[in-house]
Amino acid sequence: MQREGSAFSGLGVVMLKELSDHLTSIRMRVLEWLVVLIALAALYGAIQQIKDTTAEDPFLFLRLFTTSRDPLPSFVSFLSFLVPLMAIGLGFDAVNGEHNRRTLSRILSQPIYRDALLFGKFLAGLVTLAISLIALWLLVVGLGLLLIGIPPGAEEIARSFVFLLVTIVYAGVWLALALLFSVVFRSAATAALITLGLWLLVTFIWPVLSGALAQIFIPPDPRYTALGLQTPATAQLEQILARFSPSTLYAEIVVALLDPTTRALGPIYLSQLQGAVLGAPLPFGESVLIAWPQMVGMIATAIVLFVIGYVIFQRQEVRA
Amino acid sequence: MIADAVIEAHGLTKTYGSAVAVDHISFSVGRGEIFGLLGPNGAGKTTTILMMLGLTEISEGDVRVLGFNPAREPLSVKRRVGYLPDTVGFYDNLTAADNLRYTARLIGFRAMEREKRIAAALDRVGLAEFADKRVDTFSRGMRQRLGLAEIVMKGAQIAILDEPTSGLDPHATAELLGIIRGFKTEGVSVLLSSHLLERVQSVCDRVALFHAGRIALMGSVPDLGRQVLGGGYVVDIEADGVGLPERLALIPGVSGVEKTGIGKLRLHADRDVRPEAAAEVVAMQGRLKYLGVQEPSLEAIYTRYFEAKPEQGAQERTRHAA
Missing domain, CATH: 3.40.50.300 (P-loop containing nucleotide triphosphate hydrolases)
Incomplete structure (x- = not known):
């Protein structure tokens, strides 16, 4: 049966309202400063390191993102755990907050569908994150120009721009997850804790756990072990398991994009390397191609998480 | 409808x-x-x-x-x-x-x-x-x-x-x-x-x-009152006087007199009998302290209705809880 009217009427209104709430909230202000200060620190470390060590590098500009100097991690590693934190911070009380303020039934008694409310909230969160990330990206590129004094080439700009887009998608994954838990749990604190717990699990514990699990399912072959090599089947399973984590996917994409010499994102056989000039950079299109499955996977994860939250929200009782 | x-x-x-x-x-x-x-x-x-x-x-x-x-x-x-x-x-x-x-x-x-x-x-x-x-x-x-x-x-x-x-x-x-x-x-x-x-x-x-x-x-509330509390009026009187209940019962239209406390009486009647009841008390030289007619209240209707049908109420509760 066809529903009456458009599911998106009111979407723009909800989005603009949520966006203005986000941009004026103290929570966002804190996150922004955190990101900017940490970016500056990482950038400073990277530039010092580059000045000290690099003689000649065709992709000097990309090194800005990936070079680290002890004790600070690189800009990319900072982003990979700050972005989820920001997304979770924006999304964890999206729906249960309306419940607890008792505004949900009042808003839903206006002539809009629930679709508009949930999708509007997701879009507003994503736009907020995108604004911060674009600002951050421009900041890094601008400071890099000033401090290194070498203009980036077109390919470097293209690579770092795709990196920016991927980071926004990565933020979308965590935003969708936070939104899902904000639908499932009535208490905002519970939702925040569980989302953060899950983030810790998939980012820090899962990579270790997937190795252990792979060895349980496919015990390493002693012949490989004797040679100090990984058993190919075990390594493959480990990678398959690890890729269930969006953090792994993001890390793999970043490596492919920002390090043009990356030729594959998994174990490869020596036979596959025949004729390859090791250490030679791949063209931009080829690098994107290498990371394409991971990108699609990440977009799919965001969509699936959002859809689960959407279905649960549609069936939920609105009464407080 | x-x-x-x-x-x-x-x-x-x-x-x-x-x-x-x-x-x-x-x-x-x-x-x-x-x-x-x-x-x-x-x-x-x-x-x-x-x-x-x-x-x-x-x-x-x-x-x-x-x-x-x-x-x-x-x-x-x-x-x-x-x-x-x-x-x-x-x-x-x-x-x-x-x-x-x-x-x-x-x-x-x-x-x-x-x-x-x-x-x-x-x-x-x-x-x-x-x-x-x-x-x-x-x-x-x-x-x-x-x-x-x-x-x-x-x-x-x-x-x-x-x-x-x-x-x-x-x-x-x-x-x-x-x-x-x-x-x-x-x-x-x-x-x-x-x-x-x-x-x-x-x-x-x-x-x-x-x-x-x-x-x-x-x-409507008055309709429900008639339906549940029974037709007619309930008049409460507080007065002294020997033999007052008997005298009040003789007022035309009064169907019953009930003693609700010391010196307190409740009349059930098919019309508002307050003027006659007051006249009776005064005629007996009694002291009239209170005289009032009960308006049907929702509270009374609700209580009376569910008091009158406790079994039905109990059944419904069981079903509700099931």
Whole structure:
């Protein structure tokens, strides 16, 4: 049966309202400063390191993102755990907050569908994150120009721009997850804790756990072990398991994009390397191609998480 | 049923698993009528309201709101019906006017009309001077009035109010009931739910008394009084005098005299026998301390009805709990 009217009427209104709430909230202000200060620190470390060590590098500009100097991690590693934190911070009380303020039934008694409310909230969160990330990206590129004094080439700009887009998608994954838990749990604190717990699990514990699990399912072959090599089947399973984590996917994409010499994102056989000039950079299109499955996977994860939250929200009782 | 009905429900039912929240209820609300859904908490009033707004699925039965089916045409229903939820909430970080602006945008009013409607609505509920104050400074009564302002702004043909007076002090309650009476004079139908029988008795044209998911009684308060408390009048007298009960029993129209305490008597009669009873006491040289006729009260009707049918009540409770 066809529903009456458009599911998106009111979407723009909800989005603009949520966006203005986000941009004026103290929570966002804190996150922004955190990101900017940490970016500056990482950038400073990277530039010092580059000045000290690099003689000649065709992709000097990309090194800005990936070079680290002890004790600070690189800009990319900072982003990979700050972005989820920001997304979770924006999304964890999206729906249960309306419940607890008792505004949900009042808003839903206006002539809009629930679709508009949930999708509007997701879009507003994503736009907020995108604004911060674009600002951050421009900041890094601008400071890099000033401090290194070498203009980036077109390919470097293209690579770092795709990196920016991927980071926004990565933020979308965590935003969708936070939104899902904000639908499932009535208490905002519970939702925040569980989302953060899950983030810790998939980012820090899962990579270790997937190795252990792979060895349980496919015990390493002693012949490989004797040679100090990984058993190919075990390594493959480990990678398959690890890729269930969006953090792994993001890390793999970043490596492919920002390090043009990356030729594959998994174990490869020596036979596959025949004729390859090791250490030679791949063209931009080829690098994107290498990371394409991971990108699609990440977009799919965001969509699936959002859809689960959407279905649960549609069936939920609105009464407080 | 009513000819000019804005809400018509037939056999409306809501079940959660095997628990029945609302059990085959039928009622109708006429244009410009104030209809009360009354009953204890958990009797199914809010669930009934949510079904009328299309905010929860209908398990069985049918409801029409202004001729629309809320399950199939929720937007048409929600465009024409204003809803004030139980303990309504607003965005505390926004001003009263901004809260209404957000709702007005969701409804789709244009900028000019929006501002005009908001100003008029806030004025109507007496919040005009608080338009630019943040809602977190508002008292509970002011929030309820802001909720009514939203309904006014929407230009709703039906106002559905869930427990509008709960938690309000007598003054705020009186103000709120005044605004609700104002809706009626403008031809807006009002459907209000409450567990506070006495407070809403005065505004409701007709009421439906809910009990365990069913409508136990429906009609105007005087009608229900006659139906449940029995026809006739109950006159209470407090007076001294030897042999007074016997003398009072002889008054034409008095069907019974009951002793309710020391010097307290209760007369059951088919008419108001206060003048005759007073004359009798005075004729006996007795001292008349109190003389009053009982108005049928919802409280009395409710209590009497469920006292009279304890078995039915018990059965319904069992089913409700099952």
